[in-house]
Amino acid sequence: MTDFLIILLGTTMLYVSAVSRVEAYVKTLGFQGIILFLLVVLNAKDMSWLNVSFLVFETLVIKAFVIPYFLLTVTRRNEIDREIEPYLSQFYSLLVASAIFIFGFVVTFWSAKTGSAIRPLYFGISIEMVVLSLFLIVNRKRIITHILCYMMLENGIFLLSLSVANELPMLVNVGVLLDLFVAVYLFAIFFNKIHEMYDGSHVDALTELKDE
Amino acid sequence: MIALVMILPLVLGLASLITRSRFVNRVSLVGTAAVLLAAGVAEWLGIDWALLPGWLGLYFHFDGIGLYFFIIMALVFAGVAVYSLSYFREHRLTAGQESVYVVQILFFVEAMSGVILATHLALMWVFVEATTLSSALLIYFEKRKASLEATWKYVYICSIGIALAFVGIILLSIGSEKIGSLFFSDLYQHAAEINPFWLRVSFAFLFVGLGTKIGIAPIHAWLPDAHSEAPSPVSALLSGTLLNSAFLGLLRVQEILVRADQETFSNFILILTGFLSLLISSVFILRVRNYKRMLAYSSIENMGIMFIGVGLGPIGIFAAMLHALAHSLSKTSLFLTSGNILHHYKTKKIDEVRGMLEKDPVTGWIWIVSALSIFGIPPFPIFISKFFIVKAFWMNGEPWLALLFFLFIVIVTFGMGRAVFNMTFGDASSSNEGSAHLSLSAYLPQVAFLLVLLLVGIGMPHQVFDMINNAAGFFSSGSVHNVISMVR
Numbered sequence: 266m267t268d269f270l271i272i273l274l275g276t277t278m279l280y281v282s283a284v285s286r287v288e289a290y291v292k293t294l295g296f297q298g299i300i301l302f303l304l305v306v307l308n309a310k311d312m313s314w315l316n317v318s319f320l321v322f323e324t325l326v327i328k329a330f331v332i333p334y335f336l337l338t339v340t341r342r343n344e345i346d347r348e349i350e351p352y353l354s355q356f357y358s359l360l361v362a363s364a365i366f367i368f369g370f371v372v373t374f375w376s377a378k379t380g381s382a383i384r385p386l387y388f389g390i391s392i393e394m395v396v397l398s399l400f401l402i403v404n405r406k407r408i409i410t411h412i413l414c415y416m417m418l419e420n421g422i423f424l425l426s427l428s429v430a431n432e433l434p435m436l437v438n439v440g441v442l443l444d445l446f447v448a449v450y451l452f453a454i455f456f457n458k459i460h461e462m463y464d465g466s467h468v469d470a471l472t473e474l475k476d477e
Numbered sequence: 478m479i480a481l482v483m484i485l486p487l488v489l490g491l492a493s494l495i496t497r498s499r500f501v502n503r504v505s506l507v508g509t510a511a512v513l514l515a516a517g518v519a520e521w522l523g524i525d526w527a528l529l530p531g532w533l534g535l536y537f538h539f540d541g542i543g544l545y546f547f548i549i550m551a552l553v554f555a556g557v558a559v560y561s562l563s564y565f566r567e568h569r570l571t572a573g574q575e576s577v578y579v580v581q582i583l584f585f586v587e588a589m590s591g592v593i594l595a596t597h598l599a600l601m602w603v604f605v606e607a608t609t610l611s612s613a614l615l616i617y618f619e620k621r622k623a624s625l626e627a628t629w630k631y632v633y634i635c636s637i638g639i640a641l642a643f644v645g646i647i648l649l650s651i652g653s654e655k656i657g658s659l660f661f662s663d664l665y666q667h668a669a670e671i672n673p674f675w676l677r678v679s680f681a682f683l684f685v686g687l688g689t690k691i692g693i694a695p696i697h698a699w700l701p702d703a704h705s706e707a708p709s710p711v712s713a714l715l716s717g718t719l720l721n722s723a724f725l726g727l728l729r730v731q732e733i734l735v736r737a738d739q740e741t742f743s744n745f746i747l748i749l750t751g752f753l754s755l756l757i758s759s760v761f762i763l764r765v766r767n768y769k770r771m772l773a774y775s776s777i778e779n780m781g782i783m784f785i786g787v788g789l790g791p792i793g794i795f796a797a798m799l800h801a802l803a804h805s806l807s808k809t810s811l812f813l814t815s816g817n818i819l820h821h822y823k824t825k826k827i828d829e830v831r832g833m834l835e836k837d838p839v840t841g842w843i844w845i846v847s848a849l850s851i852f853g854i855p856p857f858p859i860f861i862s863k864f865f866i867v868k869a870f871w872m873n874g875e876p877w878l879a880l881l882f883f884l885f886i887v888i889v890t891f892g893m894g895r896a897v898f899n900m901t902f903g904d905a906s907s908s909n910e911g912s913a914h915l916s917l918s919a920y921l922p923q924v925a926f927l928l929v930l931l932l933v934g935i936g937m938p939h940q941v942f943d944m945i946n947n948a949a950g951f952f953s954s955g956s957v958h959n960v961i962s963m964v965r
Contacts, residue, residue, distance in 0.1 A: 379674075381651055381652075381654070381672070381675065382651065382654040383651050395641075395644060399637075402637070408629070411633065415633070415636065415637065415640070418637070418640055419640060422640060422643055422644055422647070425644060425647050426647050428647075428651075429647055429650050429651055429654075430654070431650045431654065431657055431659075433599050433659070434536075434597065434599075434600075436536060436600065437597065437599040437600050437603060440600065440603030440604075440607075441599070441602075441603055441643075443603075444603055444606040444607060444610065447610045448606070448609075448610060448632075448636055451610055451613055451614075451632060452632065452633070452636075455613075455617070455625065455628060455629050455632065458617075458625055459625060459626075459629060462622050462625055463622075471626045471629065471630070473622055473623040473626045474623055474626055474627060474630075474701075474702045474705075474706070476701070476761055476764060476765050476770065
């Protein structure tokens with residue numbers, strides 16, 4: 266069951282690399298949050314109750330609903346529908362994404378052989394999510410997409426932290442979540458400002474600052 | 478003491494946000510600066526009030542190097558706080574705008590104290606990310622189009638970098654699975670048990686993350702933009718304290734590698750990126766037309782010098798520690814003075830600023846002397862630190878690298894010196910009409926910093942020596958004591 270969910274999580278990244286509607290990104294983000302929640306529940310027996318309840322809150326409330334809902338509002342308010350033509354076309358970006366997906370499995374098999382104290386599939390797919398998010402950030406132009414891909418990167422890192430048995434102290438967990446929350450909030454503020462001040466909110470427009 | 482440091486900025490920040498009164502703003506700002514400085518000095522004198530509940534005390538602690546960086550931060554912040562009073566007046570901020578400024582700057586300082594004092598790797602990470610978030614709106618404070626662009630780049634690039642640093646932390650916890658804790662003390666004590674492969678991989682990620690915040694080349698993209706677009710006191714705070722505290726974070730991580738006998742790997746990366754920073758800054762400093770960007774590139778150069786110093790072993794470490802202090806004070810002085818220049822000339826272009834000595838002699842002289850200090854002209858302490866780095870190269874049997882180092886320094890000095898002298902001398906009448914004189918608080922911090930630098934450079938009081946010695950005592954790679962005796 267967990268294996269299936271993790272691979273599903275990896276596949277959602279393939280999906281976002283092929284679509285261009287921004288709302289599809291937001292919905293995928295919420296879907297990832299729900300999968301992460303299920304993964305936490307399935308792993309609950311290995312963790313302390315305090316940690317489990319915190320992680321359930323983080324995934325089910327924050328990652329699956331609050332942040333996607335917030336970003337959906339921002340998207341609709343600014344009337345953004347589609348991603349503009351990316352640097353690399355949809356077809357080639359799907360090709361690159363598939364290559365990274367396969368790389369994730371290579372990492373999985375490799376990490377299973379190292380004998381380190383990690384769960385190989387978690388590890389491989391989380392690396393895939395991190396690398397693929399970075400690729401999407403580089404390839405896409407809209408700032409809202411950058412924010413969404415940053416959140417997917419964070420989801421990948423969350424999965425990576427599930428691959429390790431060690432728990433972080435609660436103080437740190439709370440701090441990490443607070444940082445994430447404030448970051449998304451600030452991103453949205455600046456996104457709104459850029460949308461107002463610049464003609465269209467994509468990174469190619471940001472050319473005020475140069476070394477001349 | 479730590480309770481005071483960690484709680485006071487929060488309380489006073491919220492107080493000025495709620496009351497929105499000019500009086501409360503000023504008291505919060507200057508009061509926090511005074512208290513932080515006093516706390517640092519008291520800690521140095523060995524006075525310690527443990528006001529923290531035990532479990533929280535576990536997470537924050539003053540060690541030698543932390544105290545040293547904390548005192549540098551408190552000094553710089555004190556200067557920035559005093560200068561901000563003049564900034565408030567010259568920019569005619571409303572009480573509400575002042576409150577927004579004060580609350581953010583206090584949260585920013587709080588976050589930096591957290592980075593410096595945290596005893597747990599992941600907790601330090603939380604505070605590093607908090608420094609990004611709390612300073613973002615400060616960079617956007619003047620609400621121009623360019624500052625918005627700079628802020629976006631800063632927040633986004635640093636957040637991605639810091640996210641990768643978290644990957645590094647998780648990878649380290651895989652490698653240190655037997656230790657089962659990410660407290661620095663545990664990691665140092667059991668460094669030999671950490672799997673070397675995971676340790677190296679995690680260092681690479683942590684280096685990228687913290688290096689982004691430090692602004693080391695090639696991951697420095699946000700730095701010139703943010704430093705040039707932020708209000709001058711904020712630029713000073715970014716350059717003088719933020720880079721340092723992220724640097725301290727990296728030093729704490731690097732020490733794990735040193736204790737695990739992996740320092741050849743980390744030292745190589747430090748020296749390589751250090752030289753790359755020197756290269757990038759010397760190329761760009763020759764072509765920039767904006768004096769605040771020029772100062773920003775000089776920060777990249779100086780962080781590179783510190784990287785090289787730490788990578789070189791005992792003598793270099795001593796030099797890097799001294800350099801951290803001298804660079805912070807000199808650069809703060811320069812950035813604050815750039816605020817005066819901006820006030821007088823209303824432009825950031827080097828070519829449009831002429832005859833500063835005629836227009837405002839005090840600003841002109843401070844600008845020149847601070848520049849001499851950052852160039853490392855004796856008797857300023859940067860001369861000592863650069864000299865010791867060259868010496869460390871020589872003693873390591875790498876004279877060619879010493880020559881290369883020297884070459885880059887000369888290029889940067891030439892590029893910056895040309896701009897600084899063109900701006901100060903010449904005929905002021907050709908430049909556009911400037912505004913009236915500035916208040917005393919626009920000069921006082923810089924003069925005080927330059928006096929401190931002269932004192933350290935000429936006399937080097939033994940208290941400062943001991944403090945640097947104490948800070949360098951954090952490093953296990955070779956004793957620093959013989960270096961100290963050599964310096965004397």
